[in-house]
Amino acid sequence: MKGVLGYDSKVDELYGKSQSELYDGKIFHIGLDYNSWMKKVGWFEGPILWTSNWIRDNISLGTEIADVACGNGQIGLGLRNHDYIIDGYDLNPNMLQRFEATNYRDLFEHDMMENPLPRKYECITVIGAFNPSHLPVETLEMVRDSLTDDGKLVCTISDGDFFKGWQNAQQKWLNLDSYDYIPSILIDGEQSHHFMCVFSRKNDNV
């Protein structure tokens, strides 16, 4: 498996877990799979709810959406029966095999660090994956190349990462339209936050 730091690099200091520990089955010591754990720590009331609400308020029903780093389909679970056409893309076949959502049109194994998506979308979600050991800021170039001219990227950026070059680096490929800072996961009494960001494609200077 590819990746800047390798597939099995630690995801971050808070989780202290590797990608395979988190995503390949039951999370070591916790005894839950990824989706059950995320339900338990508040991810669905935080970033998933925020993203589902943003999509419902801003994206017309029937629009094709690419959910990149889709995991087990957490965004689809959040959107429930709202009528969007969602394609899921994830690097890890184990996550796709344990898919929980039933409202995706298609699922693809895809490494977003290696290639843009095979087609362009008006809306791309990348929830829970912009951090140095998953998708570093440079991946935004691949995302830009996967958006239609008026396309929108809705994504999380973890707390510290937002200030480590994101605000400047993103300007090469995308415009930051808006952001919100919300509680994301609560682990052992420690509340983490994520930035919920909306970007539009930058078409000049390409």
Ligand SMILES: C[S@@+](CC[C@H](N)C(=O)[O-])C[C@H]1O[C@@H](n2cnc3c(N)ncnc32)[C@H](O)[C@@H]1O
């Ligand atoms: C924290 S999970 C997020 C899953 C889901 N979007 C959610 O909100 O719960 C991160 C996901 O990113 C995927 N991922 C990591 N690196 C990737 C890459 N280079 N390309 C595509 N997906 C990747 C992992 O396999 C994992 O499913």
